[in-house]
Each structure stands twice: as C-alpha cells, then as structure tokens.
Amino acid sequence: MNSSKVLKATLAPLSLAMLAAAPSAMAETEFKFGGYVKADFMVSNYDNGAPDDSNLSRQFYVPGTIYGDPNRANTVTDFQARETRFNFTSTSDMDGHTLKFFVELDFFTTSDGNERVSNSYAPRLRHATVTFDNWTAGQTWSTFQNPGALPEALDFVGAAEGTPFVRQGLIKYSNNGFSVAIENPKSTFTSTAGGRIESDSSYIPDLVARYDFKGGDASFSIAGLLRSLDIDETIGDTTYDESEMGYGLSFAGVVPVFNRDVLKFMLNYGDGTGRYIALNYANAAVLRDGGGADTISSISGFVSYQHWWSDKWRSNFTVSGFEADNPGILDGTTANETSYSGNVNLMFSPVKPLTVGVEWLYALNERANGDDGELNRFMLSFKYAI
Template identity: 45%
Template structure:
C-alpha cells in the first residue's frame, strides 16, 4: 500500500506580517458616480511564502499543488522523495470592480467582476514573474436574478473555515465557482449551472467529462437566526462517461447540509 505525506507550510511570521500589511493595503472606495450609477472598486495585495515537502514524489514548478492543498494533486507515485521546495509570489492579490445602477421603479441593477492571478499558466519565475489575470466572479443581478459566474448555489461560502491556505480543507467541503442563472426569493434560491464532472474509472484514471446534455439544477434553503444559520441544498446532475469504448449516462443527485453556530465572538462552522 502506497502512502504519501505532504507538508505545505506558509511561514507563520511572514503570514502574520502579510496579514497586517494586507489589511493596510485593502482598498474599498467609491471610484465615481455616473448619473444614477455608483461605481466601486476594491481588493488587496498579498504576499505568500510557501514551503512544500513530499515524501512520495514531487510536483513541478508552478504546479497548483504547490500553491495550496488539493488532495488529488498529492503525489503517490511511489517515487523517491525529493528535496523540499520554497515558493514566493503575490499571485493571490485581488482586484474587484462593481456597479449599482438605480432604476426609476426603485430597484437596481448590480454588476461585479473580480480578478486575481493564481493558477495562471502565463509568465515564469526567471525574469519578471508576470502572470495573467483570471476571472473569479463576473455577474449581474436584478430583482432576485443573478446571471454570470459566481459561487455555486450548492455551496455555503460562510461555512468555510478560516485558514491561511488559499483553499482550505478541500477534501471535506463543497468548493466551486461556475457560470449560472440563479433566482432567489426569500429564504429559497434555485439555479441552473454549468455541468462538469470528474469520474474515476475502475483502473483509477481520472476522466474530466463535459458532455452532459443538461445543466446542473440546484435548490437551496437558508434559515437565519440570532444563534447563526443553517443551509440545506440539493443538486441534480447528469453524469456522462464518453470514451472510445464506452458511452454511458446516469442521472444523479446530491444533498448538502452546512451552517454556523455563534458562541459570543467565536463560532462553529460545519459542512
């Protein structure tokens, strides 16, 4: 049985200094008012120092597994352990721009676009460390409707634990941003979202499929109280597996329960 151990440590002293500096450099202000439209911008500058050590193989330069903990990227090839590696970058720095346009009937149309530079394949570490921006979120909202890319309706963002790691405990949480059309009414929200599945075959190979003929459908109920909140969500999805020797399709579903319980200034989160 092959086992692997990964140590991925963001240096504590630098992390504290960076957190303080990030707080000073976080911006959120009105950029302009254009008629009935209010424009805002925000973001922060973040420096990361990461030390990684694998006991069963290694990951190449700029591999996503060296930026944050993703269980599926931990090498278990049975290879000899390599020397530890040190990475430093500012690719998690973030910028966002939003607008809020007031309409004559009292409603408003809001937009938001949010960018960072993590997981970029552009640039290199030899000369300028220039990296391409990527879309985190980009959407428009109007009277309960949301169109664009945002956190999945199946996910409860406020139940994610607070960690120094950019993703956190990915092996125990729902974590996905994707394109969707979502409608929210009261405590209920419903969405049709981009379908994407990763299937592990009998031989252990991981196959990413995007051949579903229907979007993912989700429904979610949020209950809020003084003690915290509770979220219950359901997901319906078409799973497809199409290769040269197989063409299979199955209807599947998932259920998620998550929330946060407040204890004074502290809280307990679960998912």
C-alpha cells in the same frame, strides 16, 4: 469581505442620446473597487517528493495533487503573490429595480509564468455576474456552496476536502433566503484503471437549490443538487452511451459561541456528486470496461473554530475530511479514495486593512491501491485589503 473605496456618481451627465433612449432609467449609481494584495511564503514537505513548481499543489492545497515525484527533493520553498485579487462592482437603482454588475480577477492556476526571472502570471476570471433584482446570470459560486461558512485560513481554500468549491456559469433566482439555479453541466468519470475521463456530452443543466436561514445569532444553509451524468463517446474500443443520475446534499452553519469566537461546520453527502466536492478529488461515476457506469458516493465535511485572543489577535483550528465509497472494480487502482487535512493559524491585524499570519497545514491523501501522499506546509502571509 473586503473594505472598499466607494465612488458615487450620477448618470445625469451622460449623452443626450442615452437620455432620450431611456429617460426613466437614469438613477444614482454606486461604484466599488475592492480586493486585496497578499504575499505568501511557503515551505512545503511532500513525503514522496515535491512536484515541480508549475504544479497546482505548489500554489495551494488541492486534494489529489500531493502524491509527489520520487525523483525530486521532498522540501521546497515558494514565494508568491498570486492570490492577490481585484474586483469592481456597479450597483444602480433604476425605476425601483436594482441592477448590479460584478467582476473579479486573480492570478491563480495559470501556468504561463515561471519562478526563474519575472514571476509573471496572467489574470484569470473568478466572477463575472449581472444581477437584476432577484435574478443573477454569469459565472460565480455554485448555489450548492455556502462561501460564508468557509473557515479563515492562509491557504486559499482552508478546508478543501470538506466543502463544495465550484465557480461556474449559472442562472439563479433568489428570494427570502431561498435560491434555485440551473448551472453548467460537466461530468467526470473514472476509468477502471483509476484515471479521470472528462465527458463532453453533458447537455442537461445541473439543478441546484439552497435555503439560508437563521436561528438566533447563528446562520445555516441546506443545499440540494440534482444532475445528469452523461457520456456519449468512444474510448478505446468501447462506445459509451450512458446517463446516470447524481445527487448531493450539503448542510452548513456559522455559530457564534462567546465573545467573538465562532464555530463553523459543514457536512456533505452525495452519490455522483463528483466535481462539486473537494475540488473534484473523486469523480461522479466509474465506467465499466464493457460499457455501463456505476456512480460513486461520498461523505465529507469540516469543523472550524475561530478564537479571538484579543481585538487584534485570533486563531483558527480546522479539520476536514472526505471519503469516497468506490465501486469494487476500482480496488487496487490509482483512484482517489480518502483525504484528510488539518490546519492551525495565528493572525494579527494591527490595523483593520492589514493582516499578518502564520499557519501550519497537514494533509494525507490515499488511493484505492493503498498508495498515499502526505504534505506538511508552513505558511507566512501578509495581506492588505483595499
């Protein structure tokens, strides 16, 4: 994804103690440093009034965060460099086994800075994994997600409604395009008033499998998710001891069209999928007042077309959508129900490491009670890949 400076070294000069402990494990190790610096300039119009500058929606588009504050102005301008990221990879060949370490940081989502003076924001952990041959353990993209199918966009996600988008702890085995993993369980429920309830009772890991395959020059993936939605807590006067099954399916593709043009798409369906889709726009299930739970089904997806005007100029056209089939008890509440967005951009790369781009994004979010929020955002970005 990013160009990297590569430093090669051998472990031969290490201490005699280490050599004595594992003499057969000494091998050539390759180190890579990567990432990019990205500066974003955004003008955003929220039809219900803009949220304050600490709101996540002011950093990038997150469905469910654009309903706004009617006490504030509609149009705001933000300058940021928070998407800037750095990563480090170490890959070793040890007696015919491949041992790999990867860690990556950026500066999104943290609230410890401000726009008044310094714009100082703490790094956050994106990825941290150890891979030994076919096994991976640590925090990284969920196996349910296909990051390679995401559209190119100046916005951080680009098709937020239409894609699984989860980084979390997992243990995964991969071989010949097939991957299976157990992943961190976390259940989110909706109250009958429409608010979110996070359960601390989940104990059965989520089970995820994905198969990546090719058809000519095109690449595809199909993924399945099976999860237990558990809650064993007292909320108000009601004690909940519920366990429901949730599942999800995702199909994605990257299809070369002609010359360098590419079509990308994704289609997702699930019942109780919850936080895995659309950045947790809808929850996995609704808790009934007297006890019990009903799962929430949803369908979502996106289509994106990338057109190259020349070797240095390109555009991406993307539409994305999500619709939840909320149980009837949520009618008239603030529960999220539908979300749509579209964006178009123009990108220029005068030299390979540098990209300058402009983008317009439009989004519409709707709640079960009929309330909605609209966002129009213009972005100008400068990106230098290491």
